[in-house]
Amino acid sequence: MIKKMRYININNKSEVASFREATLKGLGSKKGLFVPEDIPTLPADFFNRITSMNDHEIAVEVLKPYLINDIGLEDLERIVKHTFSFQIPVKHLIGNTHVLELFHGPTNAFKDVGARFMSQCLSLFTTTNKKSTVLVATSGDTGSAVANGFAGVENVDVKILFPKGKISTYQEYQMTSLGGNIHPIEVNGTFDDCQALVKTAFSDEELRNRLLLSSANSINVARFLPQMVYYFLLYKQVHDNLKGARLVVSVPSGNFGNLTAGLYAKEMGLPISKFIAANNENDTFYSYLKSGKYLAKNSVETCSNAMDVGDPSNFTRILKLFGNHSSITDNILPGRVSNEDTIGTIREVFSKHGYILDPHGAVGYKVLQDCLKDNEMGVFLATAHPLKFKDVVEEAIGEFDSPNVSLEGCSKVIINNDYGQLMEVLMS
Numbered sequence: 001m002i003k004k005m006r007y008i009n010i011n012n013k014s015e016v017a018s019f020r021e022a023t024l025k026g027l028g029s030k031k032g033l034f035v036p037e038d039i040p041t042l043p044a045d046f047f048n049r050i051t052s053m054n055d056h057e058i059a060v061e062v063l064k065p066y067l068i069n070d071i072g073l074e075d076l077e078r079i080v081k082h083t084f085s086f087q088i089p090v091k092h093l094i095g096n097t098h099v100l101e102l103f104h105g106p107t108n109a110f111k112d113v114g115a116r117f118m119s120q121c122l123s124l125f126t127t128t129n130k131k132s133t134v135l136v137a138t139s140g141d142t143g144s145a146v147a148n149g150f151a152g153v154e155n156v157d158v159k160i161l162f163p164k165g166k167i168s169t170y171q172e173y174q175m176t177s178l179g180g181n182i183h184p185i186e187v188n189g190t191f192d193d194c195q196a197l198v199k200t201a202f203s204d205e206e207l208r209n210r211l212l213l214s215s216a217n218s219i220n221v222a223r224f225l226p227q228m229v230y231y232f233l234l235y236k237q238v239h240d241n242l243k244g245a246r247l248v249v250s251v252p253s254g255n256f257g258n259l260t261a262g263l264y265a266k267e268m269g270l271p272i273s274k275f276i277a278a279n280n281e282n283d284t285f286y287s288y289l290k291s292g293k294y295l296a297k298n299s300v301e302t303c304s305n306a307m308d309v310g311d312p313s314n315f316t317r318i319l320k321l322f323g324n325h326s327s328i329t330d331n332i333l334p335g336r337v338s339n340e341d342t343i344g345t346i347r348e349v350f351s352k353h354g355y356i357l358d359p360h361g362a363v364g365y366k367v368l369q370d371c372l373k374d375n376e377m378g379v380f381l382a383t384a385h386p387l388k389f390k391d392v393v394e395e396a397i398g399e400f401d402s403p404n405v406s407l408e409g410c411s412k413v414i415i416n417n418d419y420g421q422l423m424e425v426l427m428s
């Protein structure tokens with residue numbers, strides 16, 4: 001019998017939720033993120049057996065203790081099969097450097113894992129009588145993954161706000177070509193405007209009385225927890241080649257959901273020696289690791305724009321996990337890459353090794369090269385397919401083959417940066 005897992009609001013310890021409640025709420029009161037009350041450890045035997053288990057068996061064992069009170073084993077097995085329906089391979093690049101390719105999902109970014117998992121959970125937790133409306137602002141990747149992950153999911157309507165002219169044609173295609181329960185909304189404004197509109201909606205009591213509003217960003221436990229799984233899949237694949245070497249994993253980071261999931265996997269017993277937090281010029285966490293002081297900044301635009309975050313939302317989860325700066329630096333090394341070096345890295349890795357990095361993966365690769373020692377095995381996460389950031393990659397290596405997408409037949413609603421207009425769309 002597994003102990004019932006409770007989720008605690010970091011900013012308000014008296015707010016306790018089940019997995020179901022935490023998923024439906026997204027964010028707790030006082031803007032607090034939910035965290036599992038304690039992190040279960042897996043038996044040593046699990047790690048001895050891991051190479052003989054299939055990926056779905058691994059995912060079920062890892063996730064079961066977190067949600068088995070709200071999702072039965074059969075449903076969990078079905079959700080896991082649906083979520084992990086594509087390859088997540090580790091490839092050897094050079095020397096002791098490997099890459100975990102997280103971009104083989106339907107929208108070519110790692111966010112597919114969380115979005116697919118969360119959509120199935122939400123569908124399970126809602127009914128035809130009480131549909132839920134997922135409202136999300138995106139600068140690109142989140143919208144694509146959420147649109148695809150939720151397309152056709154029963155009892156859930158999805159409204160995605162994206163800024164006009166700020167996302168790639170490929171990303172717009174991924175959001176606007178699906179139809180059905182997916183409603184893309186183009187805002188005449190910036191990403192910050194989109195985000196502000198969403199925040200206003202979430203604090204609008206009247207709206208919340210009429211709609212069951214859920215968020216699908218990375219603070220949601222149902223998006224965050226399944227991301228632990230691919231760290232175990234990584235370990236399974238390198239296990240036989242480790243031969244006593246210590247495992248170091250570099251994670252290109254923005255809101256730090258991905259890295260936090262890795263830290264949870266380590267707490268569960270996964271033998272990862274160190275993580276590297278790979279920042280672009282948005283280096284709030286990098287500065288924190290170096291100085292012990294956390295100073296949120298405004299974000300600056302870079303070519304790895306899914307990491308342009310000046311005040312990463314999962315920082316509080318990391319602090320909660322370790323308690324203080326010195327325990328954090330025992331587990332995480334700092335890494336930072338400038339825009340110029342990101343482009344230079346894409347160019348160099350392609351010309352020397354024939355491997356095409358996307359700008360986010362390039363940041364992960366570069367900091368790993370800077371930190372990795374001879375007696376270690378290094379793996380960096382390739383979080384998106386280079387195709388998604390074609391302009392940046394072509395700036396580095398020249399033209400490369402890619403399919404053309406057309407927005408013909410796609411549909412979206414266009415609004416100004418105006419809450420009244422958003423309300424009309426939400427109520428229609």
Ligand SMILES: *Cc1c(COP(=O)(O)O)cnc(C)c1O
Binds near residue numbers: 254384
């Ligand atoms: C979202 C995203 C990131 C950042 O992930 P976090 O979990 O927010 O740290 C990195 N790379 C790509 C391609 C992304 O889409």
